[in-house]
Amino acid sequence: MGTDGASTRSGSxxxxxxxxxxxxxxxxxxxxxxxxxxxxxxxxxxxxVRQGNHIYxxxxxxxxxxxxxxxxxxxxxxxxxxxxxxxxxxxxxxEIATGxxxxxxxxxxxxxxxxxxxMDNGDILVAIDEPHGGGESP
Amino acid sequence: xxxxxxxxxxxxxxxxxxxxxxxxxxGLESVGNGRFEALDGTGVEVKAKDDTSLPxxxxxxxxxxxxxxxxxxxxxxxxIAEELKKxxxxxxxxxxxxxxxxxxxxxxxxQVTVRKTLNLPAETINAPGADxxxxxxxxxxxxxxxxxxRSLSHVVYFVPDFAKAEAFYAERLGFITTDxxxxxxxxxxxxxxxxxxxxxxxxxxxxxQGIEHFTFHMGGPTEVVHAGTNMVNKGYQSFWGPGRHLLGxxxxxxxxxxxxxxxxxxxxxDLHNDDWxxxxxAPGADxxxxxxxxxxxxxxxxxxxxxxxx
Numbered sequence: 174m175g176t177d178g179a180s181t182r183s184g185s186x187x188x189x190x191x192x193x194x195x196x197x198x199x200x201x202x203x204x205x206x207x208x209x210x211x212x213x214x215x216x217x218x219x220x221x222v223r224q225g226n227h228i229y230x231x232x233x234x235x236x237x238x239x240x241x242x243x244x245x246x247x248x249x250x251x252x253x254x255x256x257x258x259x260x261x262x263x264x265x266x267x268e269i270a271t272g273x274x275x276x277x278x279x280x281x282x283x284x285x286x287x288x289x290x291x292m293d294n295g296d297i298l299v300a301i302d303e304p305h306g307g308g309e310s311p
Numbered sequence: 312x313x314x315x316x317x318x319x320x321x322x323x324x325x326x327x328x329x330x331x332x333x334x335x336x337x338g339l340e341s342v343g344n345g346r347f348e349a350l351d352g353t354g355v356e357v358k359a360k361d362d363t364s365l366p367x368x369x370x371x372x373x374x375x376x377x378x379x380x381x382x383x384x385x386x387x388x389x390x391i392a393e394e395l396k397k398x399x400x401x402x403x404x405x406x407x408x409x410x411x412x413x414x415x416x417x418x419x420x421x422q423v424t425v426r427k428t429l430n431l432p433a434e435t436i437n438a439p440g441a442d443x444x445x446x447x448x449x450x451x452x453x454x455x456x457x458x459x460x461r462s463l464s465h466v467v468y469f470v471p472d473f474a475k476a477e478a479f480y481a482e483r484l485g486f487i488t489t490d491x492x493x494x495x496x497x498x499x500x501x502x503x504x505x506x507x508x509x510x511x512x513x514x515x516x517x518x519x520q521g522i523e524h525f526t527f528h529m530g531g532p533t534e535v536v537h538a539g540t541n542m543v544n545k546g547y548q549s550f551w552g553p554g555r556h557l558l559g560x561x562x563x564x565x566x567x568x569x570x571x572x573x574x575x576x577x578x579x580x581d582l583h584n585d586d587w588x589x590x591x592x593a594p595g596a597d598x599x600x601x602x603x604x605x606x607x608x609x610x611x612x613x614x615x616x617x618x619x620x621x
Binding site: 241242244245246247249252253259260261262263264276277278280 | 329515519571572
């Protein structure tokens with residue numbers, strides 16, 4: 174599936190962006206999320222959600238205030254059933270696949286997507302220089 | 312009306328285990344049946360979202376299902392029941408408390424307060440020109456400490472019409488507005504406390520109605536920062552703070568929570584009586600705090616190690 178991801182995404186990720194490896198696909202349990210600090214800012218700024226063989230990546234910023242990270246504890250990005258992304262500050266719920274807020278203070282707004290690529294060997298890469306680009310992989 | 316302040320907040324949540332661990336790590340004591348208490352017996356109750364004993368949820372799905380106020384005595388309780396019965400149902404519950412819904416739709420309870428009188432020292436400081444508070448040879452801070460929340464301080468609601476909320480609490484329950492942010496909402500205290508506020512209303516679109524945060528009082532700013540540091544070290548994520556608010560002067564540190572609202576530590580809030588004239592100021596970052604600090608991992612200024620021949 175890594176091959177599919179890489180081939181699917183390779184055409185849409187701008188080569189000007191710096192791609193940084195976050196982890197390997199096998200490091201992410203299915204139906205789970207994890208935060209990363211690829212720019213070494215001292216706190217997680219990007220998170221990825223795995224649903225089966227799909228990986229979704231977003232900036233860790235709730236659109237409600239625009240500068241608030243989502244989880245109440247590291248990596249706690251999903252509701253207890255893994256069905257939606259949740260911002261713990263005021264309870265906003267977002268669709269995993271689109272980042273669209275479907276309930277809560279910023280209803281109708283979306284999490285900023287981050288271009289993501291799954292390489293042939295299963296490495297997961299994100300583009301960290303483009304805050305509002307977008308993508309899903311595969 | 313001699314309402315003292317919030318005794319208990321009751322939540323209906325998705326993830327009871329996480330909420331339970333959160334409140335224990337925050338410093339409340341579990342007393343059974345999903346109830347967690349501060350030192351004075353005020354507290355928070357955690358139930359499953361579909362628990363049939365809970366009042367109906369708001370349409371917005373806010374996890375806060377009921378705010379129970381403590382009042383001075385049975386006469387006050389009777390007076391509140393009589394007042395609210397004029398235009399709404401007032402339920403008499405088996406535990407002697409009463410229950411009604413306010414003009415925004417929030418479920419309220421009233422009971423003769425469970426608050427125990429605390430006899431604890433406040434944080435003390437030494438300063439040039441003043442008598443020393445702490446005394447000679449008394450140490451001000453320890454490396455490790457787990458300060459406990461003392462008392463449920465206040466709750467902040469998102470409301471679609473702050474003027475309607477303010478009118479209900481002022482005219483029907485005798486709350487007093489101590490300060491306000493223009494166009495946002497009032498800070499209010501009930502007549503039975505001198506605390507700057509036990510409730511603050513924030514104007515929002517209707518779909519946001521619910522709880523923004525709740526707060527327990529700590530023994531002083533050092534306890535706020537120590538307790539908050541403990542939360543950071545346990546992996547919880549800061550929302551805002553530490554810092555010191557302008558209106559109320561309370562030190563603050565807010566953390567996100569699995570309740571879908573923020574949870575705050577505060578300390579050293581201003582006290583007021585009826586001589587106070589409410590201020591009204593513009594909302595925004597500049598007026599929300601006197602200063603805002605930021606957590607950083609422990610650090611020390613260090614030079615290189617001494618040379619071997621020194």
